[in-house]
Amino acid sequence: MxxxxxxxxxxxxxxxxxxxxxxxxxxxxxxxxxxxTIQQPQFPTLVPTPQPQHFAQPTVMMLPQPNNQNNVWLILGIVFAIAIAFTVILAGILYVWASDLASSQNIEGTWYNPVDTIIFNSDGSMTESTNTLVEWRIDGNDLFMSEGDEYEYYFKYQITGDFLFLAPYDDDLETIMEKDCIAYSSNIEAKDMDTFENTIGVFPTWCNPE
CATH class of the missing domain: 1.10.10 (Arc Repressor Mutant, subunit A)
Structure with missing residues (x-):
């Protein structure tokens, strides 16, 4: 200063x-x-007024709830389809098993009915009442009987219990002549007509003799 x-x-x-x-x-x-001296202007102290806080509301997506009843029907449908598929498969297995069982049953031995007696020997030879057929062989469910070297006859066969069912094939070797089907029993008492008819049981679907 x-x-x-x-x-x-x-x-x-x-x-x-x-x-x-x-x-x-x-x-x-x-x-x-x-x-x-320049005096600085005095300004009132400003106290900030608290402002209300705005919070963003989260967006909530309302997903449609599954219909429980529809789910139940869907599950039942799947179970039903699986059951049907299993039944079909099981039926096929049982059919093959039954066919194999029928074809594997031993046809060797003597079979009787009131009008004929037929004997299948283990060496492939055979005898029957007319002495016409002398040889036999099996291929699956088919039985072949021959007069020797000249003629061979084709039959579909099935063994059910004590009974042997035979039905010849037609000339096309595919069509079964079901009306010409014949039955035999391993029981000698089947030579009697009454005994035979009372014990024969149920014929196969392809065996419908007149």
């Missing part, structure tokens, strides 16, 4: 007004200028 300012301030402290102090000071210090 210079001497002019000191002199001016002393006058103010002695009670002179600012104009009087300025006049007297310029008498001694003509170039003296009062340095005005």
């Amino acid at each position: 210079g001497p002019a300012n000191s002199y001016y301030n002393d006058l103010l402290q002695q009670g002179y007004s600012s104009e009087q102090a300025l006049t007297w000071t310029r008498n001694y210090y003509p170039e003296f200028m009062v340095q005005q």
Whole structure:
């Protein structure tokens, strides 16, 4: 601070007004200028007003709930389809098993009915009441009987219990002549007509004698 300012301030402290102090000071210090203090404007303290917070609401996707009744019907349908498939497969297996069982049953031995007696020997030879057929062989469920080297006759056969059922094939070797089907029993008592008819049981579907 210079001497002019000191002199001016002393006058103010002695009670002179600012104009009087300025006049007297310029008498001694003509170039003296009062340095005005710029007061900073006072601003009220602003207290921030709390603003309500807005939270984003999560988007909730409502997925359609499955219909329990539809699920039950779907499950029942699947179970039913599996049951049908299993039944079909089992029926096929049983059919093959039954066919194999029928074909594997031993036809060797003596068979009787009221009008004929037929004997199948293990060496492939055979005898029957007319002494016409002399040889036999089996291929699956088919029985072949021949007069020797000249003629061979084709039959479908099945053994059920004590009974042997035979039905000849037609000339096409595919069509079964079911009305010409004949039956034999391994029981010698079947030579009696009444005994034969009372014990014969159920014929195969392809065996329908007149």
